[in-house]
Amino acid sequence: MSYKEKSIAISLVSYLMILGYYLVQVRRMIQAGGLVASELFVLWAVVIVATILVNILGNILASIVLAITHAIQTGSEQVERYVEDERDRLIDLKGTKIAYITFSIGVFIAMLTYMLGQSGLVMFALIIFFSSLAEIVGSISQIVLYRRGF
Amino acid sequence: MEKYWIRNNIRRLRFNNNEMTQEQLAEKVGVTRQTIIAIEGAKYSPSLELAFRIAQVFGVPLGEVFSYTSEDEPA
Numbered sequence: 001m002s003y004k005e006k007s008i009a010i011s012l013v014s015y016l017m018i019l020g021y022y023l024v025q026v027r028r029m030i031q032a033g034g035l036v037a038s039e040l041f042v043l044w045a046v047v048i049v050a051t052i053l054v055n056i057l058g059n060i061l062a063s064i065v066l067a068i069t070h071a072i073q074t075g076s077e078q079v080e081r082y083v084e085d086e087r088d089r090l091i092d093l094k095g096t097k098i099a100y101i102t103f104s105i106g107v108f109i110a111m112l113t114y115m116l117g118q119s120g121l122v123m124f125a126l127i128i129f130f131s132s133l134a135e136i137v138g139s140i141s142q143i144v145l146y147r148r149g150f
Numbered sequence: 151m152e153k154y155w156i157r158n159n160i161r162r163l164r165f166n167n168n169e170m171t172q173e174q175l176a177e178k179v180g181v182t183r184q185t186i187i188a189i190e191g192a193k194y195s196p197s198l199e200l201a202f203r204i205a206q207v208f209g210v211p212l213g214e215v216f217s218y219t220s221e222d223e224p225a
Contacts (some may be wrong), residue, residue, distance in 0.1 A: 002182060083182060085200075
């Protein structure tokens with residue numbers, strides 16, 4: 001597994017945890033009587049901020065953890081050679097494209113529920129859900145592309 | 151329509167160049183070892199620039215490293 005794959009895998013686990021947290025919170029709200037606007041918007045902010053932090057801090061932390069793991073495994077203090085090449089960039093682009101397609105479909109479904117008579121809060125809740133899901137699908141597709149070769 | 155694909159002789163060329171490793175070739179052309187593995191396995195077609203860099207490392211023309219052949223033709 002290359003450095004890039006490991007880094008994506010770490011991000012994927014973080015995204016899964018964020019989505020899990022979100023679903024637990026939404027389930028708690030529904031069990032308590034339904035979606036509450038003030039709570040849902042706070043939750044929305046938490047998910048967005050957490051996703052941004054995962055993208056920034058996750059990459060920094062991944063570099064540190066992977067450098068330490070590499071040093072322990074090889075017994076050398078030399079940093080693993082890492083270059084982002086054309087294949088990495090293409091896989092990155094494909095992953096982003098798949099994530100955008102997933103998110104677009106999600107937004108469409110969310111709007112459809114609103115059109116069919118559900119409340120606006122359901123639409124917002126679904127948009128957050130699909131934004132997290134899109135990140136996960138994008139990361140999984142990148143890992144699959146790395147595993148397949150391209 | 152007849153199906154064509156890009157084949158390569160990188161493995162043979164590495165062997166003939168003092169058994170150059172994939173890692174050494176990757177370092178010389180500025181990509182990761184995984185990309186060299188993907189190119190050798192014909193899973194990834196490199197950009198024209200990378201293809202030229204690989205040919206340059208072996209000191210051979212591009213056509214000797216890569217070929218565009220039909221399924222029936224020998225590599």
